[in-house]
Structure formats: structure tokens, C-alpha cells
Amino acid sequence: MRTIVIFMFVSLITASCQAETPAENASLRLVATYPLESVEGRIDHMAVDGQGQRLYVAALGNNTLEVVDLKKAKHSATIGGLKKPQGIVVIPESGEFIVASGEDGKCRKYDAAQKLLGTIDGLDDADNVRFDPASKLVYVGYGDGALAVISAEQFSKLAEIKLAGHPESFQLEAKGKRIFVNVPDAGHIAVIDRERRIVTETWPVKAARSNFPMALDEVHHRLFVGCRTPAKLLVIDTETGKTLSTLDCCGDTDDVFHDASSQRVYVAGGEGCVSVFRQADADTYKLAEKVKTAPGARTAFFTPAANRLFVAVPHREKQRAEIRVYETHPGKP
Secondary structure (H helix, E strand, O other), rough: HHHHHEEEHHHHHHHOOOOOOOOOOOOEEEEEEEOOOOOOOOOEEEEEEEEOEEEEEEEHHHHHEEEEEOOOOOEEEEOOOOOEEEEEEEEOOOOOOEEOOOOOOEEEEEOOOOEEEEEEEOOOOOOOOOEEEOEEEEEEEEEOOEEEEOOOOOOOEEEEEOOOOOOOOEEEOOOOOEEEEEEEOOOOEEEEEOOOOEEEEEEEEOOOEEEEEEEEOOOEEEEEEEEEEEEEEEEEEOOOOOOOOOEEEOOEEEEEEEEOOOOOOEEEEOOOOEEEOOOOOOOOOHHHHHHHHHHOOEEEEEEEOOOOOEEOOEEEOEOOOEEEEEOOOOOOO
């Protein structure tokens, strides 16, 4: 069933897009744009429901969650009543989704039909959200320094894991028990044992500051950390905590993704570009291309099932708010 769903997902997105002729050896090819009419302000993170064919967009500055129908290739709904929504995660089996809002400190759960199922309060500055399918637990970064541990099924807060500062992006091992957390105010990466729910190590980030986005290559034991001051991509060994490479990247980054099938790393930045790095092996990385996007387009979402990178473009002057969709495998440089 999963293979069929992925095939449909790829086919429907491809069918709905306006194809362009890619440049020779292009890393990314723009194949569609989805206008977000009446959306103002900063756009934060996104998530995809592959089975329901929906893209969820946290329109932080607009205080809404925007829904894009990927099958029909158009904006389909707006969920209001939110105060600075930031993080989103989809529960794959049910199509339910969870939205974390920073200003009101709430975490809300909706069903696939966008009906509100429950709310958890008391999560000040609720930010990034992750789902662990093995344990059916949801993790939410919030406050001056904590991850909330939430039951996805009962939708109740079970515990919290203390940190030295507000957590930004974090990643869960699929085959291990660790969580890696960017804690920029503390200038380190916290390593959490999610069974014991404690921080076991902290790895100082010395090559740059403002370590916000993060991606994980679990197979090769590599962590990719985007920094803003200066604009750098750090490659870190998850066995030792040592920084192996420091690479120049697009400025004002807020999302990083590892594409295992093409051995690439995508770094989206508000400077108005996506830096594409080629992973020759676990220790060797080279900038393949810097793809121009738009000023302020610092958040993105990569879905390997469809080989698509969604980039959120905010409304600025004559530039409308929209989602740009890039095919990620046209040239494989």
C-alpha cells in the first residue's frame, strides 16, 4: 500500500505542474507555483500529507495555517484563530496533524478534515515539532529551554526534557534513541537520550553562531547544521561530536534537508537562494549550485517520496506570497 501511495503522490504532483526546460546539469527545476492570496508576513515551517495530497504552511505573520491541495495544484483552505503558528507535523497513518503556535503557547491537533481535536496549553514560544512513529510520541520545542513529550494518540503532555536555551531545529534517530537539538543561545548541540529523557552530551558550535536548522544523515553518522553568523553549513560527526567541514552557504537559513537518494544537502536561506551541496562521501562535500529564489524565502520542505522541494516565498512589495515547487533530480550534478 505504501508503494502505491508514493507512486500516486509523485504522479499527481507531476501531472499538476507546469514543466520547464531545466538548465544543463541543474540541481533544481522549478515546476510549479502555488499563490497564497491574502497571506502577509513571515512564513514559517511546512509539512506534507502524502496520502491526503496536502501541503500545510504555517503563515506565522498572518496567524493562519494555509492548506494547498497538491492534487488540484491550488490553495484550498485557511485555518484561522492561530497566533504565530511555527511548527507542523503530520501523523502519516491517520492524516491528523499538529500545529505549534508561539504567541499563545498552544499545540493543536486536527483531523484530516481539518477539525480541531484537542489543544495543549502552557507551551510558551512553541516552535519545531517532530513525530516518532515507533513510540507514537510527539516532541515540541518550546520556552526558555525544553522539549515537551506528547502522546500523539491521547494528545496529552507526558513529560518535558530540560535544555540550556530555547530549542530550534532538532532531529530524531530512526534506528537509535538519540535526539540532536540546536540550542543557539547556549552555543551548542544538545544530545538527548529519549528513553531516559535527559541530555547526555553537549557539543559546542565554534565555527559559527546562530545554529538554527538541522538535518540528519543517519546512515553515514553525519549531522548538517545551518548557521547564520556567518552563513555556514557545518558537517558534524554524530559519533564524536566533532565538526568535520565548514562550508559557505546561503544567508539567513532556516531549513536544511539531506537527500539520500541523490546524495545532496539543500540549504534554504532568506538571502533569496537555496545552496545545493554534493555529498561525494561522508567526509567530502562541494557546493554544486546556488539556486536563486526570492528575498525572505528561508523556509522549505523536502519530500523524498516525490523528489520535490517546496520553498515558501513571503509577500514583499511586488513579490506575491507563494509556494514554489522544485523538482530535485533533474540533472544530478
